[in-house]
Amino acid sequence: MDSSGEDINDMVKKDDAPKGPSGQKETSTADMLRIKQQMSNQCFEMEVHLNAGKNRRSCSTSEAERDYSDHISELERVKTLRFNQTLALHRMQMWHAMEEKIKTNDPEADALRAVNQRCMALCCRIKQIQQETRLLQDEITELQKKRLEMKRLTHEKMKEMEDLMSRKEHPDTEKYKAALEKGQTNLEKYKKMSIMAQNVLRGLLLACKINWLDDPKLRHVAMTLEEFPITD
Amino acid sequence: MSRLNPFAKLPGLNTASVLLVESEEHFQQSLAEALVEETSVTVNVRLAKSFPLPIENDESRPRIDLVVFIINLTSELSFQSAEASLKYLEPGYFLGKVCFMVTNARSSSVPAERLDAVRRLAASLHCPLLFAEEQTPQGVTNAAERLLTILKAAAGFVPFTTPLYLSNLTRCTLPPDIDQPSFD
Secondary structure, eight states, X not given: OOSSSOOOEEEEOOOOOOBOTTSSBXXXXXXXXXXXXXXXXXXXXXXXXXXXXXSOOOOOHHHHHHHHHHHHHHHHHHHHHHHHHHHHHHHHHHHHHHHHHHHSOOHHHHXXXXXXXXXXXXXXXXXXXXXXXXXXXXXXXXXXXXXXHHHHHHHHHHHHHHHHHHHHHHHHHHHHHXXXXXXHHHHHHHHHHHXXXXXXXXXXXXXXXXXXXXXXXXXXXXXXXXXXXOOO | OXXXXXXXXXXXXXXXXXXXXXXXXSHHHHHHHHHTTOOSSEEEEEEESSSSOOGGGTTTOOOOSEEEEEEETTOHHHHHHHHHHGGGBOXXXXXXXXXXXXXXXXXXXXXXXXHHHHHHHHHHTTOOEEEEOOSSHHHHHHHHHHHHHHHHHXXXXXXXXXXXXXXXXXXOOOOTTTTSOOOO
């Protein structure tokens, strides 16, 4: 019988739930609903198992894996759809219940109405503040636009200025260059003439041994002879 | 060779039955005690060392909703015994009514290949793989809690969920680099 040594099949169980006076376990309505749901779940499983062999077709494992993940995602999609729809339904039911409640005149309805009023007041305030925010935001955008415009204008003006400054030097220098050169040549000519005259005067003074120290006028002229360098 | 059939008996009202299979019979006891603490549902815990189960208990045994294989990673025998027991289960069990629980995964004496082998086994069977810490009472409680979640779904206590659906969400998957050498 036992081919693999000691196979124990022990049982661990704790005491049953507290029993009522008649010795039966007390089950409430909620418990019964739960048990009913458990049983329907089990039946569903068994049904699935029974129907499992019906749509049989042969395919490779990879194809089966792919189909499997497709089926799973489809299942997920349907489940979420159903869940969302149930939520929406619950929401509608709640609103309906609240409406009905408010129409009656219980103290609870009064509390509900007070909460409602507060909610509405807060919503109005929120709307107001949102409008103010929007206005302020518009103003800010306007200011930013103006600032950008200013920046652009400044930029343009700076560029113009730079252009002008770089252009100004040329026309002036063009015009006066010719005159400048002519003046330079004149200067050179007169310089040479004065140097020659001075040399001649110096030679005269030395050759004739004129006493230029006593005569103030002659002395003044002789002193100025030293300013220009003696050229050959 | 008699196999364990998931649908051979009627389900129990407001009860869930779990079978803990462990070849060392070490962790079973404490886990079982933690499992029966559950109050909303009557949890029936049955312990076994390995398959095949003794025939004399066949009559008294209730319908098993979940079979848990407890594998101790520090012993190779544990893994082999669990593997050998698999063929005594009807294929209907592998659609969400089987779970693998691994202990001592953090121990340094465990070769990495054993955990990989367990992972491969769980992934090929599309079963969830749980890791449990058996040394501390907190670890036992945690393991019991997680097992209870799966057990409740397997016994039909969770509305709109079948164990097959849950196993699709919780099944063990192989990391893509399982064939590459690990850090140590």
